[in-house]
Amino acid sequence: MDRRRFLAGTAATVIVLPLVPASATQEAMAEAIRRVVGAATPIEGRVKLDVPPLVENGNTVPLTVTVESPMTTADYVRAIHVFNEKNPQPNVFSARLGPRNGKAVVGTRIKLGDSQRIVAVAETSDGRFWIAGADVIVTLAACLEEST
Amino acid sequence: MSNILVNAPKTARRGEIVEIKALILHPMETGFRPGPNGRIIPRNIIERFTATWNGAEIFAMEMSPAIAANPFVSFFAQANESGTVILRWTGDEGFAVEERVAIAVE
Numbered sequence: 001m002d003r004r005r006f007l008a009g010t011a012a013t014v015i016v017l018p019l020v021p022a023s024a025t026q027e028a029m030a031e032a033i034r035r036v037v038g039a040a041t042p043i044e045g046r047v048k049l050d051v052p053p054l055v056e057n058g059n060t061v062p063l064t065v066t067v068e069s070p071m072t073t074a075d076y077v078r079a080i081h082v083f084n085e086k087n088p089q090p091n092v093f094s095a096r097l098g099p100r101n102g103k104a105v106v107g108t109r110i111k112l113g114d115s116q117r118i119v120a121v122a123e124t125s126d127g128r129f130w131i132a133g134a135d136v137i138v139t140l141a142a143c144l145e146e147s148t
Numbered sequence: 149m150s151n152i153l154v155n156a157p158k159t160a161r162r163g164e165i166v167e168i169k170a171l172i173l174h175p176m177e178t179g180f181r182p183g184p185n186g187r188i189i190p191r192n193i194i195e196r197f198t199a200t201w202n203g204a205e206i207f208a209m210e211m212s213p214a215i216a217a218n219p220f221v222s223f224f225a226q227a228n229e230s231g232t233v234i235l236r237w238t239g240d241e242g243f244a245v246e247e248r249v250a251i252a253v254e
Contacts, residue, residue: 097223100204
């Protein structure tokens with residue numbers, strides 16, 4: 001096999017890999033966000049989404065959401081929701097918080113089936129919604145390989 | 149049957165904001181992956197994680213299959229009084245496990 005054919009073959013293999021069964025889309029993510037915020041328009045800001053911009057393994061990606069809030073009984077974060085656009089489902093998690101948390105910070109590890117945009121939405125006690133997004137490039141996607 | 153790792157301070161000053169980290173061994177099978185026989189492996193995930201401090205709920209999280217295997221969660225809590233924090237995981241196939249942590253407030 002000459003070098004050119006070898007390279008072409010490798011490229012083809014790489015392209016075939018990201019065949020995920022039915023995946024969520026930007027529309028599905030937008031719809032999932034709408035279900036949370038209702039008629040409200042989320043405001044950019046207050047939310048910080050910490051996720052590595054480039055991950056080698058989509059099976060476990062550290063993610064931390066931080067929301068600026070005094071977390072007092074008068075002004076606190078009620079909920080934090082995280083969404084994705086290319087996993088099979090748009091929802092990642094929904095956390096419920098209150099003044100007892102002291103800090104509106106939630107950390108976890110997530111799976112990413114492809115390079116995509118992650119969005120976090122926070123609901124504050126005054127009924128407003130805050131939003132932030134982050135793009136993540138995944139070199140080895142989750143959920144593709146057969147389990148052994 | 150399940151293994152749980154919790155990281156929380158044993159003592160805290162009154163009013164101090166402490167971090168609680170919890171890790172549990174669980175496959176978080178998505179329900180979207182084919183097994184060796186080509187059939188989809190049925191979903192088996194933890195759907196819900198809650199934390200109570202002396203019985204009052206301080207944190208709750210609804211999980212989806214997009215949470216990585218062996219789910220890790222970290223959150224903060226204000227230490228107002230000495231007490232027991234109960235962490236509870238529930239999910240598919242009747243999964244229900246809890247872990248208790250005592251935090252003494254000085």
